[in-house]
Amino acid sequence: MENKKGLLIVVSGPSGAGKGTILAHTVEKYPNLKYSVSVTTRAPRAGEVEGVNYYFKTVEQFNEMLKKDAFLEHQKVYDNYYGTPVDKVKEQLSAGYDVVLEIDVKGALDVKNRYPDAVMIFISPAKRSTIEERLRGRSTESEEQLKLRTDSAIEEIKQAVFYDYIVVNEDARQGAMDIISIIEAEKCKVKNNKKFIDDLIYGGK
């Protein structure tokens, strides 16, 4: 039951929902899943590594890429630009890998419009209070940025209804298992196995 092309998985969720940790566990447990590294104009946070967390670019470099149509989608999120490099995603999907984009809600809806087969997963914190606690714990943002991110988190949660699945982050490892279950269920969908069925019927073996 093999899919030639991998699945395109889109993951969003408010800041402080713990998306990063869940996805790190998911990729570790499920090597067929590749994390798409985005381009951003935001400054690196402590511990972030070029090419691992993001490709860090200037606004000029970002605009150059935009002109060259290098993004599958792009958005301004808070005061910075973010974009998904299209070439790598296409290459990995064609090679049979599943690819996960960790992007904001607006970018996610753009992807869904362009690729209706994309699997949309929303990661939510278990409690409202967790959002601010996590953001404070990270303590990389100013008070003003913190308020902006907390307010937008609530706005983002309203968009969860446009997603296919919600994963509640009570425990990052369980969250990763939930994502893997979703991927495996998607791979078993009849619509993703049409070729297999045709081969059984008409393959003559």
Ligand code: 5GP
């Ligand atoms: P952060 O600055 O905390 O890393 O990310 C801020 C927001 O931007 C998060 O919601 C994250 O998912 C989103 N984001 C990261 N990369 C991309 C991207 O390539 N495209 C879009 N649309 N959003 C992104």
